[in-house]
Amino acid sequence: MRPSLLEELTPVPNPYPIVSTLAYQDIWGLCEQARALAWDPARIDYSDLERADLPAEVREAGAEWWSLRAWMEHGAIPYGAERLLDAIFSHQPFEVKQHVVNFIAEELRHHEASFRVAGAIGGYQPSPRSDYFRSVIPRFHDEREEKQMSFFAGLAVNTLFEQLSGELLQARYENARFESIRTACRLILRDEARHIQFGRIIMRRFFAEISADDKAMLGQKFAKKLRGSLLNGVYAVVNLPPDEQRRAARARALAAEHGLGATHPEEEMAIIRRALNEIREDVGAHGVEIPPIAEVDEERAPLLS
Numbered sequence: 001m002r003p004s005l006l007e008e009l010t011p012v013p014n015p016y017p018i019v020s021t022l023a024y025q026d027i028w029g030l031c032e033q034a035r036a037l038a039w040d041p042a043r044i045d046y047s048d049l050e051r052a053d054l055p056a057e058v059r060e061a062g063a064e065w066w067s068l069r070a071w072m073e074h075g076a077i078p079y080g081a082e083r084l085l086d087a088i089f090s091h092q093p094f095e096v097k098q099h100v101v102n103f104i105a106e107e108l109r110h111h112e113a114s115f116r117v118a119g120a121i122g123g124y125q126p127s128p129r130s131d132y133f134r135s136v137i138p139r140f141h142d143e144r145e146e147k148q149m150s151f152f153a154g155l156a157v158n159t160l161f162e163q164l165s166g167e168l169l170q171a172r173y174e175n176a177r178f179e180s181i182r183t184a185c186r187l188i189l190r191d192e193a194r195h196i197q198f199g200r201i202i203m204r205r206f207f208a209e210i211s212a213d214d215k216a217m218l219g220q221k222f223a224k225k226l227r228g229s230l231l232n233g234v235y236a237v238v239n240l241p242p243d244e245q246r247r248a249a250r251a252r253a254l255a256a257e258h259g260l261g262a263t264h265p266e267e268e269m270a271i272i273r274r275a276l277n278e279i280r281e282d283v284g285a286h287g288v289e290i291p292p293i294a295e296v297d298e299e300r301a302p303l304l305s
């Protein structure tokens with residue numbers, strides 16, 4: 001073959017070196033746990049939800065609620081896919097790529113369990129019915145914001161959100177009165193605990209090397225994402241426009257009152273505040289400061305009527 005032809009065949013970007021030596025034993029430990037603790041959402045029996053004696057409006061509210069959960073879990077898939085590309089082309093060792101692959105598979109099964117629950121309650125909604133959700137879900141993650149951070153710093157910020165959503169999910173697990181929903185929440189929480197563990201490992205290992213400016217940026221990015229998208233009907237309803245806030249809050253309240261694994265809008269802000277304070281303490285130890293977040297810090301109550 002002519003050398004010029006070979007040049008044309010050179011893959012870009014260069015995949016080498018493809019690193020197989022383990023560099024982070026603690027991350028590899030998480031990968032081993034992920035293999036041992038795999039589960040299958042299709043094997044959960046959702047018939048208790050189909051059989052339940054629930055009014056039509058409660059089924060409607062529960063189906064919307066679990067559809068929203070499914071859309072949110074799905075949001076982690078494109079995010080994870082981008083991180084996998086980053087991990088591959090920044091030549092991360094095997095266990096880092098394996099963790100990201102596990103993360104993607106796990107978020108996909110959280111998505112699956114959620115749409116199966118929605119389906120059994122009253123029908124999964126592949127697109128949000130409310131205009132507001134149709135516009136807010138796609139803006140949940142902004143890859144341009146993500147790319148301003150280094151690979152590990154970005155992963156650490158994501159972990160802070162996993163910690164927050166883990167606290168909310170714990171409350172939703174406690175609210176659930178149906179075995180299928182309790183099982184789904186418990187298994188999702190077990191995966192999330194590993195994702196949070198990963199974040200703690202990288203904070204411990206990499207935060208010492210991050211500059212003061214970058215640390216300030218991490219805190220600001222966290223606050224921006226929390227205010228701009230997650231309080232807009234995702235983690236809580238408090239930043240939704242008033243009409244949509246009332247509608248979404250009523251639906252959540254209804255789902256929570258019937259034990260469908262939802263959080264009551266009046267409880268959500270307290271859970272978020274508690275989790276935020278814990279996160280502030282955790283990252284504070286690494287010199288990262290999360291700026292004030294008025295909606296959370298000032299105990300702003302959602303509109304219910």
Ligand SMILES: [Fe+2]
Nearest residue numbers: 073106107110
């Ligand atoms: Fe998840």
Ligand SMILES: [Fe+2]
Nearest residue numbers: 107162192195
């Ligand atoms: Fe997760």
